[in-house]
Amino acid sequence: MTRDELNAHRLIKEAHEANARLHSRRHFLKESAMGLGALAMGSLLGSCGDLFADKQTKIAYDPAHPLLPKSPPLVGKAKSVIYLHMAGAPSQLELFDFKPELMKMDGQDCPPSLLAGKKFAFITGVPKMLGPQATFAKHGQSGALVSDNLPHFSTLVDEVTFLKAVKTDQFNHAPAQLLVHTGSPRLGRPSMGSWVTYGLGSENQNLPGYVVLTSGGSFPDAGKSVWGSGFLPSVYQGVQCRSEGDPVLFIKDPDGMNRDLRKASIEAINKANEQQYQEYNDPEILSRIAQYEMAYRMQISAPEVMNINDEPAYIHEMYGTQPGKACFANNVLLARKLVEKGVRYIQLFDWGWDAHGDSPNNSLNIGLKNKCRSIDRPITALLLDLKQRGLLEETLVVWGGEFGRTPMMENRNGIQNPFKGRDHHTEAFTIWMAGGGVKKGFTYGETDEIGYSAISGKVDAFDIQATILNQLGFDHEQFTYPFQGRPFRLTDVAGKVIREVVA
Amino acid sequence: MLEFFGRFHPVFVHLPIGILLLACICILLTFKAKFAGLKPAIPLMLLFGTLSAIISCFTGYFLAHSGDYEGGLVSNHQWMGINVAILSVVLCIIYKKVKSKIALGIMATILVVLISITGHLGGSLTHGSDYLTAPLKSDGAKGGAAIPAIPNLQEAFVYQNAIQPLLKSRCYSCHGSEKQKGKLRLDQEAYILKGGENGHTLIKGKADESELIKRILLPLNDEDHMAPKEKPQLSTNEIALLKWWIDNGADFKKKFKDLPQTAKIKPVLASLENGENNAGEIKNSGIPAEEVSAADDKTLKKLADASVIIVPVAQNTNYLSANFVNAQSMSKDVLNLIKSIEKQLLWLKLENSKVNDQTLTAIKGCKNLSRLSLNNTAITDTGLAQLKELDQLQSLSLVGTKVTLKGINQLKKLKNLKFLYLYQTNVTKNDLAAIKKLLPKTSLDTGNYKVPVLVQDTTVVKAP
Numbered sequence: 013m014t015r016d017e018l019n020a021h022r023l024i025k026e027a028h029e030a031n032a033r034l035h036s037r038r039h040f041l042k043e044s045a046m047g048l049g050a051l052a053m054g055s056l057l058g059s060c061g062d063l064f065a066d067k068q069t070k071i072a073y074d075p076a077h078p079l080l081p082k083s084p085p086l087v088g089k090a091k092s093v094i095y096l097h098m099a100g101a102p103s104q105l106e107l108f109d110f111k112p113e114l115m116k117m118d119g120q121d122c123p124p125s126l127l128a129g130k131k132f133a134f135i136t137g138v139p140k141m142l143g144p145q146a147t148f149a150k151h152g153q154s155g156a157l158v159s160d161n162l163p164h165f166s167t168l169v170d171e172v173t174f175l176k177a178v179k180t181d182q183f184n185h186a187p188a189q190l191l192v193h194t195g196s197p198r199l200g201r202p203s204m205g206s207w208v209t210y211g212l213g214s215e216n217q218n219l220p221g222y223v224v225l226t227s228g229g230s231f232p233d234a235g236k237s238v239w240g241s242g243f244l245p246s247v248y249q250g251v252q253c254r255s256e257g258d259p260v261l262f263i264k265d266p267d268g269m270n271r272d273l274r275k276a277s278i279e280a281i282n283k284a285n286e287q288q289y290q291e292y293n294d295p296e297i298l299s300r301i302a303q304y305e306m307a308y309r310m311q312i313s314a315p316e317v318m319n320i321n322d323e324p325a326y327i328h329e330m331y332g333t334q335p336g337k338a339c340f341a342n343n344v345l346l347a348r349k350l351v352e353k354g355v356r357y358i359q360l361f362d363w364g365w366d367a368h369g370d371s372p373n374n375s376l377n378i379g380l381k382n383k384c385r386s387i388d389r390p391i392t393a394l395l396l397d398l399k400q401r402g403l404l405e406e407t408l409v410v411w412g413g414e415f416g417r418t419p420m421m422e423n424r425n426g427i428q429n430p431f432k433g434r435d436h437h438t439e440a441f442t443i444w445m446a447g448g449g450v451k452k453g454f455t456y457g458e459t460d461e462i463g464y465s466a467i468s469g470k471v472d473a474f475d476i477q478a479t480i481l482n483q484l485g486f487d488h489e490q491f492t493y494p495f496q497g498r499p500f501r502l503t504d505v506a507g508k509v510i511r512e513v514v515a
Numbered sequence: 516m517l518e519f520f521g522r523f524h525p526v527f528v529h530l531p532i533g534i535l536l537l538a539c540i541c542i543l544l545t546f547k548a549k550f551a552g553l554k555p556a557i558p559l560m561l562l563f564g565t566l567s568a569i570i571s572c573f574t575g576y577f578l579a580h581s582g583d584y585e586g587g588l589v590s591n592h593q594w595m596g597i598n599v600a601i602l603s604v605v606l607c608i609i610y611k612k613v614k615s616k617i618a619l620g621i622m623a624t625i626l627v628v629l630i631s632i633t634g635h636l637g638g639s640l641t642h643g644s645d646y647l648t649a650p651l652k653s654d655g656a657k658g659g660a661a662i663p664a665i666p667n668l669q670e671a672f673v674y675q676n677a678i679q680p681l682l683k684s685r686c687y688s689c690h691g692s693e694k695q696k697g698k699l700r701l702d703q704e705a706y707i708l709k710g711g712e713n714g715h716t717l718i719k720g721k722a723d724e725s726e727l728i729k730r731i732l733l734p735l736n737d738e739d740h741m742a743p744k745e746k747p748q749l750s751t752n753e754i755a756l757l758k759w760w761i762d763n764g765a766d767f768k769k770k771f772k773d774l775p776q777t778a779k780i781k782p783v784l785a786s787l788e789n790g791e792n793n794a795g796e797i798k799n800s801g802i803p804a805e806e807v808s809a810a811d812d813k814t815l816k817k818l819a820d821a822s823v824i825i826v827p828v829a830q831n832t833n834y835l836s837a838n839f840v841n842a843q844s845m846s847k848d849v850l851n852l853i854k855s856i857e858k859q860l861l862w863l864k865l866e867n868s869k870v871n872d873q874t875l876t877a878i879k880g881c882k883n884l885s886r887l888s889l890n891n892t893a894i895t896d897t898g899l900a901q902l903k904e905l906d907q908l909q910s911l912s913l914v915g916t917k918v919t920l921k922g923i924n925q926l927k928k929l930k931n932l933k934f935l936y937l938y939q940t941n942v943t944k945n946d947l948a949a950i951k952k953l954l955p956k957t958s959l960d961t962g963n964y965k966v967p968v969l970v971q972d973t974t975v976v977k978a979p
Binding site: 070081082083084085086087088089155163164215216217218329330332352353354372377378381382385388389392393396397399400401402405454485511512 | 778802830840890910971972974976
């Protein structure tokens with residue numbers, strides 16, 4: 013056999029195998045009455061088993077148009093969400109949670125009562141206490157305390173609700189990030205953005221409903237699972253876009269392929285898929301067709317919407333963008349553009365907030381200050397820009413990390429770190445929200461006098477998820493998806509809407 | 516010890532209710548020849564029923580004297596219960612001797628009535644006298660707002676207008692005139708100050724040391740937590756209000772304005788004034804109270820075919836939201852379709868679309884419209900005239916249009932307008948005072964915010 017013949021032979025064999033693989037299961041179902049009977053029985057039992065079905069939120073899932081906009085169960089105050097996640101966990105003690113008592117204890121040995129029975133990511137033995145490494149002042153009419161690390165943002169405290177007593181039970185980045193975004197510290201659950209696009213669809217049919225933008229030079233530790241769709245149909249996973257170069261990789265037609273040819277090829281593929289659907293009636297094939305069509309439309313609209321260069325110079329100056337570079341400011345400006353165009357859920361990750369004190373870039377006095385400088389202008393501009401366009405009313409902006417940082421200075425392996433830094437801390441940290449029907453100039457929750465643990469207004473990831481869903485018009489307890497024989501929800505069996513912060 | 520037996524009362528009472536009721540029904544049934552076969556069982560039923568009725572009487576007596584219950588309801592229940600027992604004893608003795616169907620029938624019927632009344636009274640004792648009828652009342656005593664809105668708050672009485680209604684809805688059912696769990700009554704000033712079997716209820720000026728607050732703040736699973744786990748709980752605002760009242764001397768006469776109002780309590784008081792003491796409760800706020808008929812399907816289909824995103828604002832309403840984000844280059848007639856859904860249209864987004872002063876006439880009759888965005892369209896003052904009558908508008912966004920003060924002046928009827936966005940329009944800062952006068956309740960936003968450039972924005976901190 014010649015080489016070509018051999019290749020052709022292999023190809024045909026592979027095609028046969030692929031076909032047979034498809035066929036075997038379908039064949040079985042098609043041909044065997046038993047299998048069909050069992051299936052029918054299953055669906056019959058399923059339909060009479062769920063006593064609470066009428067109470068649960070009904071989501072009309074149309075596989076041919078999975079992203080068509082849907083009504084929420086109740087009138088929501090917010091229509092879209094921008095979630096700004098500072099991956100690595102920013103220190104609440106250098107930003108929002110001012111503790112003068114801690115300053116007095118600076119340099120002293122940590123009292124044993126704070127260490128007994130506790131586990132830390134790195135701290136071993138007896139660490140020293142570390143006073144606030146920033147200067148705080150009261151701002152605005154609400155008198156919220158913000159440090160001099162965020163001079164621009166501090167002018168906007170009267171637009172914001174601070175949650176100062178957020179708790180988590182995960183002290184490593186990846187599980188903690190998963191918990192914040194998927195409601196479980198382990199892999200496999202759908203992310204909040206997937207739930208939201210599953211429940212509400214997308215306002216703009218030419219753009220993805222759930223967009224993810226990353227900056228800081230690295231992905232979040234939890235990887236892409238943190239915007240995955242888990243057991244929800246895959247069309248609801250976050251679409252990662254970029255603020256430099258092509259907004260979506262491979263979105264341009266390849267050289268030599270013009271638009272008409274692209275259209276013709278997509279039509280041909282869809283026709284083949286339709287035939288396949290006629291034969292098997294698998295709804296996922298319809299989703300596939302819809303996705304091809306959307307991808308085709310996106311080729312036109314995405315580059316236009318996602319190009320921040322057509323924004324006027326004063327807007328660029330306001331956000332402090334760095335044209336041509338991948339940076340947080342560019343992503344934030346892009347987020348505003350996307351919200352304006354009806355994108356439902358925009359998730360930003362900015363990596364590099366893990367101020368342990370093991371290197372200058374990971375220290376509270378150098379690295380953290382520079383990270384703050386890189387976000388202070390953009391987040392301030394985002395809130396102001398949304399406000400002046402009348403979008404802040406219906407856009408919920410959330411800012412936070414995955415956990416907090418210890419009031420103690422980190423001593424890795426018992427040896428004090430060379431720079432000022434803090435270890436991961438689960439018992440208290442700060443998250444803020446703005447717009448989307450939450451209170452303005454409000455602070456909820458308190459920590460003790462050294463910021464070690466929450467003493468009132470404690471909330472956790474589930475409560476925050478429940479609140480976000482509430483603002484979008486969902487009762488988080490009724491918003492479920494059937495999987496593996498039971499209805500699943502984002503907040504699983506926990507979560508309570510933080511009614512105190514709802515305007 | 517007697518109290519121990521008394522606690523069996525709630526268990527035992529169900530026996531006479533069940534057995535005696537069944538016996539009475541059987542007596543009535545045996546009058547029909549078809550059921551005559553039941554006769555031999557009846558004396559036995561009556562015997563067991565009577566015995567259990569007597570036991571219930573005794574246990575009930577012990578329970579009533581344990582002190583948790585006092586007042587008229589208990590004595591009514593007690594005497595009705597004793598009547599049941601007496602009548603069942605009589606019936607038990609004479610059943611075999613009396614041959615008159617009528618006499619037996621009357622006695623059985625009376626017994627059924629007596630049992631029903633006694634049972635109801637007993638139920639009222641355990642669950643509260645309004646337990647049975649609560650679901651019929653529209654305000655739903657459970658979980659609803661405990662304190663009705665207090666419009667002129669500063670002039671209102673703290674105890675009479677806020678604290679008392681709160682105690683009434685959350686505490687009276689166990690600590691009121693009908694029932695005094697732990698020998699505590701909270702329905703009158705003297706009783707509140709007297710306290711219960713564990714001593715004081717409140718210490719004036721010291722909320723944190725007051726038993727009342729302590730118990731409310733105990734973890735939900737604690738046995739002493741109040742209100743009991745299965746009963747409606749106090750909201751955070753309600754607890755804050757109680758604490759504030761006690762901290763300031765727990766005075767029964769003072770008005771709100773007489774007590775110091777810290778920044779912390781102010782939002783709570785504000786929510787009292789608005790009747791939102793369950794602030795954030797899921798409700799369909801933002802849509803008109805009156806529901807509309809469903810929109811015409813054909814129109815909706817036509818709009819959808821023209822790429823207009825049109826969906827109800829929520830699943831349980833016919834009010835609609837329309838977004839032209841994918842239909843920016845719409846043809847002239849598309850907007851005209853809106854005329855047939857003008858009653859239903861609540862939110863409308865025409866941002867960046869081809870709408871102009873002329874085609875905007877289509878929305879003239881959208882009387883319920885509450886949010887409208889015309890950002891970056893060719894609308895001018897002429898077009899704004901179409902919005903004159905849209906007095907339900909709450910949010911109007913005119914960013915990037917050519918409108919001027921003259922155009923805005925036509926909007927004086929929009930008394931419900933909360934937000935007006937005028938960024939990048941021809942309305943200048945000098946016009947704002949005039950608009951403020953015209954629409955005093957509206958918050959105006961002319962945008963054009965600047966973020967000043969600070970040293971920090973352009974430099975980085977370097978390692979020493």
